[in-house]
Amino acid sequence: MARRRSFIAELFDFILSNKTYFIAPIIIVLLLVGALIILGGTKAAPFIYTLF
Amino acid sequence: MNILGLSAFYHDSAAALVRDGEIVAAAQEERFTRKKHDERFPEGAVRYCLEAGGITTGDLDAVVFYEKPLLKFERLLETYLAFAPRGLLPFFRAMPQWLQTKLHLPREIDKGLGGDYAGPIYFSTHHEAHAASAFFPSPFDEAAILTMDGVGEWATTSWGVGRGNRIELRAEICFPHSLGLLYSAFTSYCGFQVNSGEYKLMGLAPYGEPRFSDLIRRHLIEIKDDGSFRLDQRYFHYCQGLTMTNARFHALFGGSPRKPDEKLTQRHMDVAASIQAVTEDVVLKMAGHVRRATGLKSLCLAGGVALNCVANGRLLREGLFDSIWIQPAAGDAGGALGAALWCWYQEQDNPRRSKREDSQRGSYLGPEFTSQAVREELDAVHAVYEVHAKEEDLAEEIAAELAQGKIVGHFAGRAEFGPRALGHRSLLGDPRDPEMQNRMNLAIKFRESFRPFAPAVLEGRQSGYFEMTAESPYMLLVAPVRPDRRARRAPGDDKRQGFERLKSARSEIPAVTHVDHSARVQTVSAERSPRFHAILTAFERRTGCPLLVNTSFNIRGEPIVHSPGDAYRCFMFTDMDVLVVGDCLMRKAGQPRMPGAEEYRRQFLDRD
Numbered sequence: 001m002a003r004r005r006s007f008i009a010e011l012f013d014f015i016l017s018n019k020t021y022f023i024a025p026i027i028i029v030l031l032l033v034g035a036l037i038i039l040g041g042t043k044a045a046p047f048i049y050t051l052f
Numbered sequence: 053m054n055i056l057g058l059s060a061f062y063h064d065s066a067a068a069l070v071r072d073g074e075i076v077a078a079a080q081e082e083r084f085t086r087k088k089h090d091e092r093f094p095e096g097a098v099r100y101c102l103e104a105g106g107i108t109t110g111d112l113d114a115v116v117f118y119e120k121p122l123l124k125f126e127r128l129l130e131t132y133l134a135f136a137p138r139g140l141l142p143f144f145r146a147m148p149q150w151l152q153t154k155l156h157l158p159r160e161i162d163k164g165l166g167g168d169y170a171g172p173i174y175f176s177t178h179h180e181a182h183a184a185s186a187f188f189p190s191p192f193d194e195a196a197i198l199t200m201d202g203v204g205e206w207a208t209t210s211w212g213v214g215r216g217n218r219i220e221l222r223a224e225i226c227f228p229h230s231l232g233l234l235y236s237a238f239t240s241y242c243g244f245q246v247n248s249g250e251y252k253l254m255g256l257a258p259y260g261e262p263r264f265s266d267l268i269r270r271h272l273i274e275i276k277d278d279g280s281f282r283l284d285q286r287y288f289h290y291c292q293g294l295t296m297t298n299a300r301f302h303a304l305f306g307g308s309p310r311k312p313d314e315k316l317t318q319r320h321m322d323v324a325a326s327i328q329a330v331t332e333d334v335v336l337k338m339a340g341h342v343r344r345a346t347g348l349k350s351l352c353l354a355g356g357v358a359l360n361c362v363a364n365g366r367l368l369r370e371g372l373f374d375s376i377w378i379q380p381a382a383g384d385a386g387g388a389l390g391a392a393l394w395c396w397y398q399e400q401d402n403p404r405r406s407k408r409e410d411s412q413r414g415s416y417l418g419p420e421f422t423s424q425a426v427r428e429e430l431d432a433v434h435a436v437y438e439v440h441a442k443e444e445d446l447a448e449e450i451a452a453e454l455a456q457g458k459i460v461g462h463f464a465g466r467a468e469f470g471p472r473a474l475g476h477r478s479l480l481g482d483p484r485d486p487e488m489q490n491r492m493n494l495a496i497k498f499r500e501s502f503r504p505f506a507p508a509v510l511e512g513r514q515s516g517y518f519e520m521t522a523e524s525p526y527m528l529l530v531a532p533v534r535p536d537r538r539a540r541r542a543p544g545d546d547k548r549q550g551f552e553r554l555k556s557a558r559s560e561i562p563a564v565t566h567v568d569h570s571a572r573v574q575t576v577s578a579e580r581s582p583r584f585h586a587i588l589t590a591f592e593r594r595t596g597c598p599l600l601v602n603t604s605f606n607i608r609g610e611p612i613v614h615s616p617g618d619a620y621r622c623f624m625f626t627d628m629d630v631l632v633v634g635d636c637l638m639r640k641a642g643q644p645r646m647p648g649a650e651e652y653r654r655q656f657l658d659r660d
Contacts, residue, residue, distance in 0.1 A: 034151065
């Protein structure tokens, strides 16, 4: 399998060169929510609950 | 240098292989998977392209995807933000797929190619791919380029110039202002499926009067003199919802959208005629502007709107350009070919020499089957066939059957790339038979009886039947049937409306003459397709008529047949009389019974 640049690096370049800074917070929130949903289904769920 | 072009993940995924600038192979994935407009990674098409080129993925030097995913993602986010909080539902529906797949295309492409490819992956823009597919295979050294479609990343329409080995796009119209989406909005309003029913709307238009055209111009679209336009978004719902139109749009046209199984009324026909008239108006104005701005005499077209052959025919007749070349796979499937050509010429800066005939090779770029493979498949389904080793004998035999009013399924040579069957995966019939259109529509294709069929005519003979001298090898130009070939109007013809007009005699070739006396013409040359040319020549020798009905070899909702086995099943489960696959000829009467007709029809009709 070829070594490719990571998605985050590509996205970072894209945001900088196109000056589309508004994308960054949306992606961060989406990734955090995604991570919460995934972790919510694992043994880490009780610890997430205590965070809130 | 081997370059693989890919289009995928939206609709009509496809692959194309270009070697040192020559198009080796191109195919659409739906043919392999038997799922119409299949959007998945084109594994079957890639496998075929590599086989046709005699290479493996490890031999590829470059892979090119037909659009830039991050730019498209930016457009999506910006649109959702502009309409927030409306559009939350489509946003949450779209995001998982984007985050899992569409934003990780290099990974998905590597996975699709089986992990053996380590070379670079390029991304052209969507309209660069369309423009490249229009200009690089064309016969022109320099030409104006016009691409129009639904939407790519941001651009929905663009124009520019192609010169030598370069294309330069000079201007564009951006989302949400889109001629393709406007046409699709009306397609959906009239009860047809977006991205596939646009043809039906175009076929419906001649039954109606364009009485809503002014309404469309007044409320929906503002058209400038240079053909640029803006859509009034208050009437549409595609930015923030899962439908094309909204209540305000429906109120404007006097009713809610037609349900797919609802009867088509005169109002729907008039709506279709109106949007067709407006579309033609915009295309003509844009082409006029491009002609003035570039000063060039030739035009290349691509993008889904370039499949509107009625508009193309009008563009040709208006004489704005001396010659027009349209990419036969003008939709997104053609983006795969365009992307590969873009990489070879634009990115790698290789020299280009245009050819007199174009380098699309009749668009016969798809798979073909050897005689042995054909016989093995036919034997496997216990088909009873006779072998005609001599091509001339076979052409004579086919012509004899056609002259007796038989419907012949013809499967030979390489499959066509693009939505039109150009004689290699075609159903053929006698265009002079007044019952042919109805028989083919209802007993073979199981589709709406209002839809017209297209004529294939020997090249050089088109002007004897149609008001057209230009060649049209890809069936992308509509021309009127010559007045002297039209039927005299009978008493009462004037009073007929809507589908009743089908009952009026139209011309001496009624099966291929639409109710407005137009026909979507394909000119057939011996160089591009020797077999199809021989059949037409033999048919003319017998009947004096150098034309045949040519429609795609499939039933409604089914992708065009891919293998000899598909062709045999389609033959057995419809009222087709004769089937020719390669050098094997089969007559319905001699075949063993084959159960499963109902299931066969249902699996495709349900998807239409």
